Amino acid sequence: MKVSFLAIGEEIISGFREEKNIRNSSPYLYSLGFSIYIQCVGDKKEDIKFALKQAESFSDIIICSGGLGSTEDDLTRFAVSEYFNVPLEENREALEDMKAKIKARSGKDDIPEILKIQCLLPAGSKPILNKSGSAPGFKIEKNGKVFYFLPGVPQEFSEMFQNFVLREIKEKFSHIKPLEEKVFKIFGLTETQIQKYLKDIGIPECVKISYLPSSPEVTIRITGEKNERFSQFCSKVKEELKNFIYSENEKDNISKVVGQILKEKGFSVSTAESLTGGELANLITDTPGSSNYFKGGEIVYSNEAKIRLGVKREIIEKFGAVSYECAEEMAKSVREKYGSDFGLSTTGVAGPDPLEGKPPGLFYIGFSSKNETAAFEFKFNIGRKYIKILCSHIALKILLDKIKDNGKNR
């Protein structure tokens, strides 16, 4: 089972506009088990014909978007006419529909010449009526292969894909069983490390694993037929990686999961950031409803700001701002100042230059609750922007683990 998508338009190949039609519709066919082949070409007849040929040789179903309007660069109908070697004809059904839409919109009886062009369809094609715009799409069958041509405007494409194309395909392939899927969202292991774990467990042949990097997190998607081996394998993976799996919902991220557990347990958190410069608070507040558990934070970029927050001057003088001790004091001070259940802090050397004689990439994360104040050391010399992101994620993972372990005794 194979399907080809083809997006036509200079705006796509030039980067002017994000390709959305294929992106939004391919998941529906992917989850039905289709192999998918995607092509994008500009507004050139030769290129469109070239792509149609590849699509036809790859698959039995071909879905195309774009180039059906009335302007000079809308060439799809002409390319299709040449490709199938059939003339363009005014399609009666398309014309009637266009007429009715114009009548409803403007009360007029005539179709402007420029819109009539849109009703020129390749001979032998069947129109796909457009409920949300003007240009109709059309369908052509040839040697058992089905070609769908839809307009590129996203809401028009989407409506016609859902209500016509997808419906037809589902009917045609209704005898095929959909695959089972299991998703694990993982933090703290690289793709390579995860693969090693899975190899040790033993991956059954009937099971497919995709690694979806969403740095610094990793999402794995396990796909296979719905049977005992599939569910046994998924259970084993879950058990083996339990310290690293923070969610089984594809749409989750660590900020959302931490937020849920804080909200659920009625806990609150505040942040004192040096290294991450706002990224940690930013990550927390990306989640809707975070004002319920995020009490606020400070970006204490200078030593003076750290001291004003509550870090003792002697600590900084003796150990430096980049130290276990300073991270602990920051976390404790911000927790007390904001009256939150937990305090998180970050301090380190973002680089590119060393600081206090300490190398770029070295950082400390502080955690404080009523019962415990601790700090953790890390070293990842991976560039300023990425250190900020990674450190913020680790801080939230530490908080998540602490809540799970000790939350009840805060």
Add this chain to the structure above:
Amino acid sequence: MKVSFLAIGEEIISGFREEKNIRNSSPYLYSLGFSIYIQCVGDKKEDIKFALKQAESFSDIIICSGGLGSTEDDLTRFAVSEYFNVPLEENREALEDMKAKIKARSGKDDIPEILKIQCLLPAGSKPILNKSGSAPGFKIEKNGKVFYFLPGVPQEFSEMFQNFVLREIKEKFSHIKPLEEKVFKIFGLTETQIQKYLKDIGIPECVKISYLPSSPEVTIRITGEKNERFSQFCSKVKEELKNFIYSENEKDNISKVVGQILKEKGFSVSTAESLTGGELANLITDTPGSSNYFKGGEIVYSNEAKIRLGVKREIIEKFGAVSYECAEEMAKSVREKYGSDFGLSTTGVAGPDPLEGKPPGLFYIGFSSKNETAAFEFKFNIGRKYIKILCSHIALKILLDKIKDNGKNR
């Protein structure tokens, strides 16, 4: 002049992840005058080989991304080996580079077996070293056609595309048409609005414009033959869009440009954030050296935190936290507290729910200097994450304009 792009990965054809590598790199070749052909396939050897064949028949240059890691679904090297009918061999140069990177990172001398796989390159290919990650890319020439294979991780792809592939292509085609390039970094207009401005100016036929998405900023690149009409057109664009163009250097971003001018003039800034929840400070501190001019900031998410910062309780009671008055007080208070030349603040309704009876998307940005305190109202109901980013960028644009206009009289 034709070029083919091929993105390989289940995450792309399944719609799980947005394709970014082609989208971010095709504009560079489009503006050089290349016809562009794009394909995406999943992690299947047969599909990869199928796409390579189409790419080869379309163009002389083929650029592929993805599938070069060490996991089971990384099949690009195996497909390439079969496609060109050459064995895979451990590449000495790639191995040496991998060894050096591992030594630098962990101090260890051995390359783990799993990483050695990444140094298996098709015989006769030339490695493209990876400075920001582990897997090397490689280049294969056959019958005058050049194939580039790069890793799919965006920052790795981007670095290798810019510094190796694009450089080579520019050299190779420099004799054909020495094109002139002009870049404008723009903030405050959408692509469609910019397009309208340019149409009104009148785009000469010999000039090509590509839009490089870097939301919420827009970069436009104007390319054409070096002549009077080209430079006249560029001057007109610059004059027409002067209020929105903040740089003519492609590598700039608004945080960097604001940082440069603050540093140059010896000014400092501090931030009080409600709506943006750390994103504004985060944006400022993304720029190396920001500790020189960023005095620190507070995320005053609750009304109590705003009052503790210095906002009068009556202001919040009378006008609400989401108001001109509160934004002004926040900016002024944080400037005074941190002893900085400028204070910036953000307050608004991130959504999805209304606040104080005010609709999601409404926000205020406060600005304060010794001579002036002001606030500005905006409304963009575009989703929580994007509002935070947009608001932070607008705040920096306001600061930039204020420094340019009034900086001397601070």
